[in-house]
Amino acid sequence: MKNGLTGTAQRTEAPTGEGAEAPGAPMLRGAHIDKSFGRGAARRQVLFDVSVDVREGECLAVIGGSGSGKSTLTRILLGLETADAGTVAYRGAAVTGGRRAPGRQALRRGSGLVFQDPFSSLDPRWTVARSVAEPLRLRHRGMPADEVGRRVAQALRTVGLEPATFLGRYPVDLSGGQAQRVAIARAIVNEPKVVLADEPMSAIDVAARVQILDAFAAIRDRRPDMALIMVSHDLGVVQHIADRVVVLHDGRVVEQGPTGRLLAAPSDPYTRELIRAATPFVGRP
């Protein structure tokens, strides 16, 4: 037994072999990122000199304990937060450096977001059809209604929801898993180049997690060039879906590498502790 994590079905072996880097050119590159919150005596630095790459077509998992800076890092990578120091570049163009940064708009256009709580991420007074269509209407102002409808239906089917049943529903009539899949459909309807999923399974029940994982698997099969950044506490999920893992501890990258290698032979004590803590809960039939 390597580490107790190998019992779950996995898609984690890097195609170029155990221990090799995942394929694809770096699409998104964060270098030497520092970030603090608060002012004066209340100022607290949450990221210290963090560097990370996201490659085309890969699923990068960012793991770590609560308050380790996972969400902050990924939000900075997608230009949703500004870094105090360091740079972020999307396809070589700077994302950091203000609203007029050359890569910022391209990244916004080419990214989708999936949040932790599915219900607070969907407007409660919008139907599923309207919510999923919103990115299309914002990004493609002149798109004919028929085309919008077709792409919305296609996105819903990709995540395993039958359009005829769900288009007219409001979030209040959806289960947690269904709502999260609608949120995922909204994130992918624009065919983004990179999707950030910030702990997308932590607020839903275990049975629904399988549906979410299936939805992500279907999306990755359909869009092999799309990068997925997944923030997660759940090493079972990470093992199942991620190609590469970045481990954050107290705002610092303590270890990163291909999922199989990192989970089988962690080099950092904190990573070993995370895996040891997760072992009783994963790998069971």
Added chain:
Amino acid sequence: MMARFGAIVSSLWRRAGGRFSLVVLGLWVLVSLVSLVWTPQPLWRTDGYDVWAAPSAEHWLGTDGTGADIVSWLMAGSRTDLLIVILTVLFAGALGLLLIAAMTARNSVLANTSVVAVDALISVPTILIALILAVPLGASVAVIVVACGFGYGLNLARVARPQALLVARSAYVESAVSNGASGVRVLFGHIVPNILPVLLVQLSLSAGTAVLAESGLTYLGVGVPSGTPSWGHSLATTVRFITVYPLTVLWPGLVVTVVVVALNLFGDALRDAVDPVGNPALRRVAVEETEA
């Protein structure tokens, strides 16, 4: 669209308060329209030998101190009050939304400044604003509309701000903004629909309070000008004789009370009827429209 409208009206009608308010407000609008072409007696017909007359076949609710027919003046006055209510609600709604947009802006300087400004201005009494406005404008409908609309708009913004902030900081707004949604689109697409229940209740209360304010300001001489029929005018010209001719005060007072109650109930009922979260009938219509 018609199916949604039908679902809203039927939801309103199912509730006793909704039914009552629909009937009263419907009658108000109807009477206002009818008074444009017909009143039981000509408005300006006065009879010095028939002042303070009791109700009769000729004067259904009696006459006032000038011998004018009370019911005719109440009918004509309903027009003025309807106009005041509509204009005040529009003014308050527009000002309130403008302030909500400022208070929930991503620019923290604008947001904080507008919060302080609203907190400071909300302490100025509506009557004081009306008295100040009456200096250049004289007694007029504009004084009532601007004074009340200003005060109610500030109040609306203050009451709706917490809910609006929750929406403005929500994940779905963040998603919309990351997709390039403008501030105006976020305001009218996400914030307004989600604070609509609060807006409707506040605006209906404002409408009711505007009717009361019209009466009060007209009594003070800064509201509807003399000679223009309004419910406040009917009250102002009779209230001094309440101990001698109580019926002449009772009729306009009753009309004002019933309309204010109806407006308040209408706000509550409409809030529940138009909100898809609280009204399953609206959600069913959305599903049926999709299936069709």
